[in-house]
Amino acid sequence: MSVPPSSRTGVELSLNTVIIMVIGLLAAAILIYLLATNVGRANKGLSGCIEKGGTCIDANQDCPEGYQRIGSFFSKDCTGDNQVCCAKPLS
Numbered sequence: 001m002s003v004p005p006s007s008r009t010g011v012e013l014s015l016n017t018v019i020i021m022v023i024g025l026l027a028a029a030i031l032i033y034l035l036a037t038n039v040g041r042a043n044k045g046l047s048g049c050i051e052k053g054g055t056c057i058d059a060n061q062d063c064p065e066g067y068q069r070i071g072s073f074f075s076k077d078c079t080g081d082n083q084v085c086c087a088k089p090l091s
Helices: 005-046
Strands: 055-057 068-070 083-087
Touching: none
Parallel strands: none
Antiparallel strands: 055 083, 068 083
């Protein structure tokens, strides 16, 4: 008993659809991985006091002349419990 060619088309179409979906999911996973790792690297460079040309000081001290306190977001690499970042203002 032979299967007519018209009844195979549905099976081939669904197999092709599954293959395309798998390829699409793999491409999406790779893209998400690349974006996640690059965003992490960018955030690391942005969040450092030292990378901004600043210095970490105790929060109860004044910044050196020509420096100003910048937000706590940039003080992440200041290791003391009560330290802030002082950096030169952007001109």
